Amino acid sequence: MHEVKVVSSTITTVASARNLGVVIDSRLTMADHVAAVCRAGYYRLRQLRPTVKSLPVDAARTLIQAFISNRLDYCNTALCGITDTLLRKLQSVQNAAARLLTQTGRREHITPVLRQLHWLPVSRRIDFKLAVLMYQISRGLAPTYLQDRCRLASEVSSGKKPTTFCQCSDVRGATHEDETRRS
Numbered sequence: 001m002h003e004v005k006v007v008s009s010t011i012t013t014v015a016s017a018r019n020l021g022v023v024i025d026s027r028l029t030m031a032d033h034v035a036a037v038c039r040a041g042y043y044r045l046r047q048l049r050p051t052v053k054s055l056p057v058d059a060a061r062t063l064i065q066a067f068i069s070n071r072l073d074y075c076n077t078a079l080c081g082i083t084d085t086l087l088r089k090l091q092s093v094q095n096a097a098a099r100l101l102t103q104t105g106r107r108e109h110i111t112p113v114l115r116q117l118h119w120l121p122v123s124r125r126i127d128f129k130l131a132v133l134m135y136q137i138s139r140g141l142a143p144t145y146l147q148d149r150c151r152l153a154s155e156v157s158s159g160k161k162p163t164t165f166c167q168c169s170d171v172r173g174a175t176h177e178d179e180t181r182r183s
Contacts, residue, residue, distance in 0.1 A: 022075045030079055034086045041068055041093035045100055052100055060101055061117075068097040069119070076126045077133060090122045 002013045016025040016032040023033040044067040052060040072094060079090075095110045104113050114121065120128060136142040137150050 020075070022078055029086075030082050031086060034079070034082070034089055037071060038089050038093050041071060042096065044068060044071075045093075045096055049100060053103075057101070064097050064101050068093065072122060073125060073129070076122075077129050079126055080130055087123050094119065094122055 004011045004013060013026070016023050018024075023036050024030075025032040048063060048067065052063065055063070072090060079086075094114075098104065098110060098113045098117055098119065099106065101117065102113050104110070133142065133146075134150075137146055140147065142150075
């Protein structure tokens with residue numbers, strides 16, 4: 001462990017910290033957060049397994065959406081840009097939930113099941129949530145703290161399609177560019 005001296009106090013650094021339910025590690029890889037979400041998701045699925053089998057499909061779907069899908073979606077915009085390995089871990093939780101709900105076997109393809117349930121894959125859920133957030137910012141529907149820090153800018157290069165970026169500045173005034181529309 002490292003210690004940092006601030007004025008007359010000594011602060012001990014930690015490898016990860018939880019803030020509003022999101023686990024942020026010291027390298028900002030989100031690996032600890034993904035592990036926590038997966039652990040909680042599989043725990044809930046184990047708890048729901050006996051219950052889901054005795055419920056009507058609509059009630060079981062509501063339970064799974066309440067306990068699994070909502071947890072996968074919570075603060076998932078912070079997961080933009082994570083590695084494919086971490087995305088696969090999150091996707092496996094959603095796949096397990098879909099298999100439990102539809103009683104699909106492990107050897108059967110999951111994509112048709114997700115389509116039947118009208119569930120977007122985890123990576124697309126993240127993209128969708130970011131797109132909705134950018135739309136809200138562009139229309140003045142987002143909170144003012146986001147509107148104050150983000151501005152839309154269109155770049156038109158010669159011979160290329162226009163690309164729209166959202167350029168956001170953090171508290172220190174630095175800027176970050178997130179591509180909101182892929183050409």
